[in-house]
Amino acid sequence: MSQKVRWGIIGLGKIAHNFAFDLRISETAVLQGVASRSIEKATKFAKKFKAQKAYGSYEALVKDPDIDVIYIATPHVLHFENTMLCLQYKKAVLCEKPLGINLTQVQTMIQEAKSQNVFLMEAIWTRFMPSYQKVLELLNDGAIGDVISIRADFGFQTTFDPEGRLYNKKLGGGSLLDIGIYPIFLSLLVLGMPSDINAMARMTNTNVDSFIAMLFEYKNDAKAVLESTFEVDTPTEAYIFGTKGKIKLHRRFHHANTITLYKNGEETVFQLPHSGIGYIHEIEAVNENIRNGDTENSKLPLAFSEQLITIIDQVKAKIGLWYE
Ligand SMILES: NC(=O)c1ccc[n+]([C@@H]2O[C@H](COP(=O)([O-])OP(=O)(O)OC[C@H]3O[C@@H](n4cnc5c(N)ncnc54)[C@H](OP(=O)(O)O)[C@@H]3O)[C@@H](O)[C@H]2O)c1
Secondary structure, X not given: OOOOEEEEEEOXXXXXXXXXXXXXXXXXXXXXXEEOOOHHHHHHHHHHHOOOEEEOOHHHHHOXXXXXXXXEOOOHHHHHHHHHHHHXXXXXXXXXXXXXXXXXXXXXXXXXXXXXXXXXEEEOHHHHOHHHHHHHHHHHOOOOOOEEEEEXXXXXXXXXXXXXXXXXHHHOOOHHHHHHHHHHXXXXXXXXXXXXXXXXXXXXXXXXXXXXXXXXXXXXXXXXXXXXXXXXOOOOOEEEEEOOEEEEEOOOHHHOOEEEEEEOOEEEEEEOOOOOOOOHHHHXXXXXXXXXXXXXXXXXXXXXXXXXXXHHHHHHHHHOOOOO
């Protein structure tokens, strides 16, 4: 493909604005079209971010032959139906996290992408941050020896709104799916699949979790202590402890610009700032995939997303969290 990758965006809320902002930095992509349930909203968004076309329905955008890849930025519960629609029209998809709200949904989406031979990826921007490439390099080089534990938290204070996306069960509310996914992502990236999962939560009167503490155990006896909450601001840092040292991912660890290696009584600080708001790194990764005709991304393969939701489903079962 010699021309620029032509993006479409579905669901023009908060994250779509950030994504579109970073898309403008890309020299290998253009924002071709945007779709909202409201044509007025789509028109305003298209004007702001210089998109070629504005659509008042998601279906209309999916049918646009001039779009190569669609970014899905709707509430969690809609990821499944929005992604399936795109895949059925053979459109490549970058879908916000979580890819689906349970394993069955994720497996169905993966099967559809495979049978249509179309690109699909979960939009975990964290995986593409420069700081994460450095962390993996340090771990691979044995800088901290064998990893024996991970500690990671993600918390911010929000006002309880039973109708809002964060607390409304019908929209997939709860801290686990929204931000708890990041500490779990880190544990999966570094330690793989846990052999045992424990979790405790505080539930809201809308029956979603506003606080969750998780303890994962691994076959090699490593442990991960993970937390997410909408109740209070927490440090939102992560530590990877090894037999010979530790690595700290500074606040907010899921898009850390700074990491520190502690070893032999010394501290080495790495400044690895992300570009733009931070979404440009996943955007460029997907641009390359689309240009190469790939059906998945090697840094964030679909099997990884399947494992991630498998863990999340087990955590949900532990705390009695379910979605229709
Ligand atoms: N990667 C990240 O850093 C990050 C950060 C925040 C959120 N996210 C993810 O992005 C997704 C969207 O989050 P957000 O904070 O952008 O949400 P948001 O501001 O509420 O926007 C979601 C958009 O989805 C569309 N939508 C369709 N049906 C809807 C319904 N029944 N109720 C509400 N909105 C509906 C709306 O767009 P239209 O009105 O235009 O159709 C709405 O603006 C979530 O899955 C979340 O996990 C990711």
